[in-house]
Amino acid sequence: MVDYLKKNYPSKKIFLLADQRDLAEYTFEKKYNFTAYNWTLYDKISIIRSKDSLVTNIIKESSCFFDISGYAFSSSILNKFKFKNFEHSLSYLMSIVVAKNFSIPYFILPQSIGPFDYPLFYRKILKFLSFYILKYPRKIFVREKKYLDDLEKISGRDIVNFKDIVLVGEAYDLKNIYKERPVISEKNILNDSVGVILNRKIFDRIGADEFFDVYDLVIKKLLSKNKNVYIFRHSYEDLDLCISLKSKFGHNENVIFFNDDFNCFELEKIISKLDFVIASRYHSVIHAYKNKVPALCISWANKYYELLDYFSQLKYLFDCRQKINKEELSKSLDSLLSNYLLEKGLIGEKMEEVRKEYSISSLFKF
Incomplete structure (x- = not known):
């Protein structure tokens, strides 16, 4: 802006x-x-x-x-x-x-x-x-x-x-x-990698036990499929949650925690290099879609529903205001693991439509 x-x-x-x-x-x-x-x-x-x-x-x-x-x-x-x-x-x-x-x-x-x-x-x-x-x-x-x-x-x-x-x-x-x-830092991201981006608003709504159970399930499944998992924050509010989540996987070298205070440009660069993200911050999903990166989204408000609906990605949406069905979550993650390249293509096509139909300049045509 x-x-x-x-x-x-x-x-x-x-x-x-x-x-x-x-x-x-x-x-x-x-x-x-x-x-x-x-x-x-x-x-x-x-x-x-x-x-x-x-x-x-x-x-x-x-x-x-x-x-x-x-x-x-x-x-x-x-x-x-x-x-x-x-x-x-x-x-x-x-x-x-x-x-x-x-x-x-x-x-x-x-x-x-x-x-x-x-x-x-x-x-x-x-x-x-x-x-x-x-x-x-x-x-x-x-x-x-x-x-x-x-x-x-x-x-x-x-x-x-x-x-x-x-x-x-x-x-x-x-x-x-x-x-x-600023010097925009470049993080080396390994191949076959997935990002995990938390949100305290989810934690506040479902409580610590349920919150960490969900992410424990997700990360263990990703590791079982030989994925590298990067945990990083999109907001200062989420730092302690990222630290706690990483601690649950001890010295597992395939679970990498970035403690950096990234700006939005650095975050977008990291996200663009991933196969997909497990994301709860709204703008982490925005940055992902902007770079044709799919997201399995754990949400807390209607804004996520309409965003994923527009990109035909509702099968990867889980609303924490309803109890998260872990069996369905696991199936959805399996689907994304198998089809993330296909989803990248679909998201890319939608982004082309967005660029044709919308522009910031049109907001200022009074």
Whole structure:
């Protein structure tokens, strides 16, 4: 996104408003060629209440907002406190209120939105607020069709279905993104190799025993078929899970753990060299398909279903919100082991369709 904006609007400065945890993870000030600031619900309320701040002054001078939240406007954010869960949706809407307060154009770029399975009281509040607030954005793009109708009903406006930005993205100019062009590390990947990419959201939903039982089954089957298994993370949240999973296979030289903090370009290079991946991070599947690499996917949200459905890969999808049938999982893995070359071809054909039908530039035809 930053690369596209810098290429097309070179005179504009780019500021990222993001969750504190994301800012801590990526050390933005040191790495990236744009500036980032905290963007909490408290920050938004303070700005609306006319509290002067550096961020307020930046917003006043801004040309527009581009919302690239990913997955923030939904009841699927797991939290044991119901209001804390609902707070995520309130915070999402408050970003739009801030923009409206200063008459700054607002665009919601392709992301997952919904479901809204809150208790009745919270649903009524959300419906009331959404009807007025969601009329303000100039454009709203969503990745999945499932909740598109619901969103149109609660917002009273048209919503556009569009593929993920990363999936349709073009070649990047790294100097637009980084302060200093990074050296993209090249990992030597052995032939006959499979990647395992975990996701803490799966762990949180099914618990430790079930989580490690599933991956124990998968890795043992891969080893029995003489595959090398690479375990690596797609997010800082998953590091401890990767370490724990690797420890279960002790000194087995065919189970390799990368402890590196890879950037997205390095991750994509690794994934592109694998036969296929066992993946739970949404964008790990995106990176895989972009490089014609099949995925056996263990999922936690509807966004995975629509992605795999589009690529005719639903036979390799297992939703952790329903109990994972290990016998079916084993059969599915057997099928992928036998047919991954065929699946590569099918995914490649679909990617050609994506490139013909979608482009990032079409998002900016207002």
